Amino acid sequence: MRFLVTGTAGFIGFHLAQRLLREGHQVVGIDNFSTYYDPQLKEDRNTILETYPAFSVERLSLENAPALNAAWKRHQPDVVVHLAAQAGVRYSIEHPQAYISSNIVGTFNVLEAARQHGVKHLLAASTSSAYGANLEMPFRETDKAVHPMTLYAATKSATELMAHSYAHLFGVPTTFFRFFTVYGPWGRPDMALFKFANAMLKDDPIEVYGEGRMSRDFTYVDDLVEAITRLVLVIPSERPPVEGDTLSPVAPFRLVNIGGGKPSPLMDYIEELEKALGKPAIKTFLPMQDGDVPNTTASPALLQRLTGYKPETPIGVGVPAFVDWFRQRYDL
Structure with missing residues (x-):
């Protein structure tokens, strides 16, 4: 199939594009x-993707509707x-304006292009942050998600409605x-695992928010x-x-969690x-940061019913895989 993937120089987009290319798309x-x-880091991910003859990249912002439509x-x-x-x-x-421009306007332009040019299936990323102040666990897709804790979460919820x-x-x-705390090789430098590893190898302290009492449904990429x-x-x-x-x-619209349903304490x-x-x-x-839960x-019940699959990689496997990449990437 012919796929258009937005964000291929990013962490998840890179991994998805590589998987699709390996499968012959x-x-x-x-x-x-x-x-x-x-x-x-983005250029290096893109360089790897460009080794595949079936890959090409359009360097443009989704906020640029004419360029997106032309591509x-x-x-x-x-798809x-x-x-x-x-x-x-x-x-x-x-930096709230960045989220309005990229997430709201950019997604609107994608929706408009899908309407104008047609597509067999449009799939798009949202976030577990959409559940906001919900306290009942596990988060189910049928739960109300009307109390976002940050503008980031609000913009992602808005794109679902759009x-x-x-x-x-x-x-x-x-x-x-809706993604749940994705991690793994080629991850973003602003994510906890990357920041922690970088600090530890320099013998610098790591900042542990929520006094270390948080847990997350970590999902290996x-x-x-x-x-x-x-x-x-x-x-x-x-x-x-x-x-x-x-x-x-x-x-013809569906919302699906992608998470394993097995949270791990941050300290683990x-x-x-x-x-x-x-x-x-x-x-x-340190205390909990603003916007954190x-x-x-x-x-993962709906994902499992639809696909026969749910994320299973434990942090005891995923974290060492990240470290192996991190050491190789930075020659450590």
Whole structure:
């Protein structure tokens, strides 16, 4: 198939594009190579993807609707996976405009292009942050998600609603997935695992928020990609609903968690990193940050019913895999 993947120079987009290329698909990437974090990391991911003859990249911002439409028309994708976004929960507190431009306007332009040019299946990334102040665990897709804790979460929730309206009005088959704390090789430098490893290897202290009492449903990136590739074939307009489904009664639209449902305490995550690096962390315990939640746990039931799969990689496997990449990347 011909895939258009937004954000291929990013962490998840890179892994997904590589998986699709290995399976023999054609992939066109769209990325603006923003300077939110080290652009060289993005260039190096892109260089790997460009070793595949079936890959090409369009260097443009999704906010540029004419450029996006021109690229879409040139490549005529069968399937679109929209992953590009302004990431980072804490960054949204100080730079809210970036989230409106990238997440709201950029996603609107993707929806408009899908309406104008047609697509067999549009898939797009949302976040577990959409559950906001919900306290009941595990988070189920049918739970109300109306109390976002940050503008980042609010923009991602808004894109879910926007996409549903386009699915209803224009018949665009759409699947949104909510990610749960994705980690692994080629991860972002602003993510905890990357920051912790970098500090520990320099014998610097690591900042442990929430006094270390938080837990997260950590999702290894290969598991996430496996789930996405399976969901590509689960087109909302082609199957009847299953138990606990979020398939809209008025649109070919579905919302799916991608998480394993097995949260790990933050301190266990750090302990696995200490074992993989072979040295203890110097820990500075700090209060919870604005916009953070103490715990996240996904219900993987719907994903499992739709695809026969759920993320299973434990942190005892995923964290050492990240460390192996990190050491090789930075010659440590």
